[in-house]
Amino acid sequence: MSTKNPYVEFLSRWYWLLALGAVVALAATWYALSDRAPLYRATATVQIGRAIQEKNPDENDLAITARLLPAYAELAKRDPVLLAVSDALDLNMTPDDLRARLLVTPVWSTQLVDIAIVDVDPERAAAIANEIARQIALQSPDTTPENTTQSFIEQQLKDLQAKITDGQAKITTLQAEIGQMTRASEIADAQQQMSTLQAQVDAWQSSYATLLASAEPSKTNVVQVVSRATAPSAPLPSSTLLYYALALVIGVGLAALLALALGLLNGVIQRAEDVEEITGEASVVTIPHYRVPRDHSPVVMTKPDSPATASYRVLRNVLQSNGLDQARVSMVVTSSRSGEGKTTTVANLAVAIANTGRKVIVVDANFRNPELGKLFGLRSAVGFSNLMMGDSLLEHALQRTRHPKLFVIPSGTIPPNYADLLSSARMGLIADTLSTMADVVLYDTSAVREEQESLLLAKSTTGVLVIAEARRVKADDLENTLNLLRNSDIGFMSVVLNKTRTRRFSLERLPWSREARLEARARRHRTEANAASPAMREEWTTAGTSAD
Known part of the structure; x- marks a missing residue:
């Protein structure tokens, strides 16, 4: 089993997606x-x-003021105030536009409220803040415009003050005249007038005091x-960093979640390590994805210097160490x-x-899709099926190829009961006969999930090679296939991860890297050697005696 740290394994698999998420997030933020x-x-x-201006502020006034603070702060955000601001400054802004720029903050444990405006224009920001403050001040009762009641009270106070002053002056004059009077009747009349004037002055003073109390400015609601x-x-401090x-954290986080979701929901085999987790083998042979020639001929035969050919040679050597x-x-x-590359692998492995x-x-023996x-x-039209039915001789079904050491038995006419034929005693005889005619016999069969002939044939052979296509076969399907084969009493078993893709970007693939220069030098030497001795190469290809 793999002993890699799961976090390191996760990063090594999905680093490209994490990097992509970071780049996309940073690019979006920059834009x-x-x-x-x-x-x-x-x-x-x-x-x-x-209350703050009073020498001895009343506790009740302070409590009322504290309750009024949030009310006025909320009033500053309402549409009537903001519409009045927009009209006063002739702004082409709706209340929502102003609200988005407005920040009203009651200062803790004070009677103050800060009205802040954030805008791209500093002059406009100051004008809007001052106008909102003015509109809030106009909402208080003490500053209501055109307050006719207040004007009336002030006029009444002036009239009463004049009457009181005139009445007190008359009383003073009567008191002086009484001191000079000698007749009792005149003194009595003067005293009567003075009493009347004093009563009027007292009444005027009482009215004056009442009006003065009502005209006194409010200590709380103002x-x-x-x-x-x-x-x-200066502008506000920038929060660019x-x-x-935040964009980097969010981008990498979303990419990590996407990677986890892809890993959990998809569950496909992507790397050789995934196969090792299932098989427990120390190493798994991988075959890279490559473009198949137009004539579908084996790449080992047409391009002996390609990376794919080298991979098939590695597969051959690994199988030889396992019993081949x-x-x-x-x-x-x-x-x-089906479709994971069985037939292509069989053909190239056979040539190798x-x-x-x-x-x-x-x-x-792939009767569902015979393409070998x-x-x-x-x-x-004569092939393996005709041998199993006894309709043809082995010499007629066995066909030569361009390689002198390689022979092919096609599928032949596909019978409806080929599964029964594969489990018959004749199948065992054919397998034994073929084993005596060649050093290696390879059977191309159908997928295990579709047909059971692979399991039937496996009982007549010495080993099984399972092909798993990268990024297509699911781990559960591969594990189930291997379990079925293990329960079929077979010999050795190996797994090939087919159609793997290399990283699109790697330092080793750069043209100026050491690996790229060494590969270019080796390719040049091979080309020179081939051009210098075409006859030798033709002999090597025909005879199949390459040292590989």
Whole structure:
């Protein structure tokens, strides 16, 4: 089993997705901030109530003021106030636009409320803040415009003050005249007038005191602007680094979640390590994805210097170490599902083995999709099915290829009961006969999930080669296939991860890297050697005696 740290394994598999998420997030943040103008903040301050101006403020007044603070702060955000601001300043802004720029904050444990405006224009920010403060002040009862009641009271106070002054003057004059009077009747009349005047003066003074109390400004429900906003000279501090940091965290986090979701929901085999987790083998042979020639001929035969050919040679060597180097070996090649590259692998592996000088027979037992003869350019109606039914001799079904050490038995006419034929005693006789005719016999069969002939043939062979296509076969399907084969009493079993893709970007693949230069040098030497001795190469290809 793999002993890698799960976190390291996760990073090694999904590092490209994490990097992509980070790049996309940073690019989106840069695009969003590139057209962003600097912001300016202007603040005006209003005071609620006059308790702070009193020598001995009343506790009840302070409590009322504390309850009025949030009310006026909320009033500053309402549509009537903001519409009045927009009209007063002739702004082309809706209340929602102003609300988005507005920040009203009651100052803790004070009678003050800060009204801040954030805008791209510093002059406009200050003007809006001051106008909102003015509109809030106009909402208080003490500053209501055109208050006719207050004007009437002030006029009445002036009239009463004049009457009181005139009445007191008359009383003083009568008191002086009484001191000079000698007649009792005149003194009595003067005293009577003085009493009447004093009663009137007392009544006027009482009315004056009442009106004066009602005209006294409120100590609590009054708003006054204590600090006007000025146009700021510097913009607000930029939070660009914070935005980029948050974008990086969010981008990598979302990419990690996507990677986890893909790993959990998809569950496909992607790397050799995934196969090792299932099989427990120390190493798994991988075959890279490559472009198949137009004639579908084996790449080992047409391009002996390609990376794919090198991979098939590695597969051959690994199989030899697992038992393929025995005197007589037969092997079934299968997969979990169709289309994973069984036939292509069989054809190329057969050529790679034949190049070592061993005689190889390839049998097309894939009755669901017989394509093996096509890869070698063979067309025949006689094949493996005719052998099992007894309709043909082995000499008629066995066909030569361009390689002198490689022979092919096509599928032949497909019978409806081929599954019964594979489990018959004749099948065992045919398998034994083929084993005596060649060093290696390879059987191309259908996928295990579709047909059971792979399991039936496996009982007549010495080993099984399972093909798993990268990024297609699911881990559960591969594990189920391997369990079925293990329960079929087979010999050795190996797994090939087919159609793997290399990283699109790697330092080793750069043109100036050491690995790339060494590969270019080796390719040049091979080309020079081939050009210098074409006859030798032709002999090597025909005889199949390459040392590989």
